[in-house]
Amino acid sequence: MMNNDFEVRVKDLKSRAHGHWTSILRNLGVDEDILKGKNLPCPIDGCGGTDRFQYTDKFGEGNYHCRSCGAGGGLKLAHAVRGGRFGELLDDIERMLGTARVVPAPGLSGPSLERMKKLCHQTWLQATPVAAGDEVDRYLRNRGIDQGAYPKTLRFHPALGYYEKQPGQKRSKLIATYPAMLACVQGSDGQAVTLHRTYLKDGRKALGDQSKKLLSAGINGSAVRLDEATDELAVTEGIETALAVRLRTGKPTWAALNCGNLERLWVPDRVLRVCIYADNDANAEFAGQSSAYLLAQRLVREARKAGLHRTVEVFVPRQAGTDWADIWLASLAKDRRAA
Incomplete structure (x- = not known):
């Protein structure tokens, strides 16, 4: 039986993967013939037969039907065909989807939605609109972006904490503080979903590829x-x-x-x-x-x-x-x- 965190992870992955299962399965190495909608032997758990299986993706969930072992979806099909550890399969699919894992708030383990909203709100209020000469303005000008007036969905934070989880530790540890560009991520209803952070130093990214981080996952088309x-x-x-x-x-x-x-x-x-x-x-x-x-x-x-x-x-x-x-x-x- 899956624990609650694992169930949430699977549910989130399925939501993100909706409508994209054919390309996901193809990238996972599932035989192209299986994905063409033809009647084939069933690849699930050695079910076999000659023409009892058909992949349809009818509802955008990687749907298939077998006249012997029944119906299923893309995740079950991928695991059955590819084998190996289920957790590794989830990791691979999440990488394809660009899923960002939740970055824990300081001192919190598995923050609740309300705590995360509060953290986003507090962090946003600590920042100020981007202005000429601040670190965000310097960074963007170095990228050739001279906006004059900047969008209201971008802000400058003068000293944002950068946290990392060390091996063997449950909580993230403060590594340093950096100036940062904050960006408000909005959902379909226009409400803030989370924040995107770009850590800066001397008009450049402070930490190379690690300079950009979402405060939380689950942006889902925002x-x-x-x-x-x-x-x-x-x-x-x-x-x-x-x-x-x-x-x-x-x-x-x-x-x-x-x-x-x-x-x-x-x-x-x-x-x-x-x-x-x-x-x-x-x-x-x-x-x-x-x-x-x-x-x-x-x-x-x-x-x-x-x-x-x-x-x-x-x-x-x-x-x-x-x-x-x-x-x-x-x-x-x-x-x-x-x-």
Whole structure:
């Protein structure tokens, strides 16, 4: 029997994976023939037969049906076909989805939702609007992003604690404090879901790849809304990429924060033109492009069902390993050389 934490984890994973099981199963190494909807021998627990099994994904849950052993979903199918430890399978799927694990609050083990909301609120109030000359402004200017007036969903925190859990310890330990850029992550109802933190030092990221952290998991299609959506919306993965696209195009822009969440991004019905600015991850299994096109496919299908006349476009930088923030920086450098 699963404990409560494990059940919550499985439930969250299934929610995030909804509608994406075919690509997940393919990436996990499930035979392509199994995923084509043909009648086949059942791969579940040696059930066998000749044509009793069919994968349908009928309800977006990786659904299959076997005339002998019954029906099931993507998680059961993946575990049966791949074998191994169930926990390792969850780890692999969560990495594909871009699932961020909960970062424990200082002194808390498994914080409740109310405590997490309180922590988000307190942290936000400790910060101030981004202003010229502060550390966030310096950082963004170094990225070629000269906003003048910054979105209200971004804030500057002068000394935010950076915590890490040491081996063998149950609670996270304060390592240092750094200036930080805070970004408010909003759900479909416009309410704050959590905060995204970028730790800074001397106008640069303070901790390399570890500089960016969500305060809690479960963003489930939420976004950092740099602008209010109109009938047009540009969407990206990263915040810096969104700011660059915003400067480059003048479009209202949202950041999904990672490719797994980009696939799940909620877009209001009033948006009739969606421009998806994907990262070029040709050097990393095309994760950025794949997520962008999965989002585009879903938005088109949803619009068709709702009777909306919506246009969806995907834009990908030509060079592998680049995003639209890189393109923006390169264009600024070119302009300076030409001046």
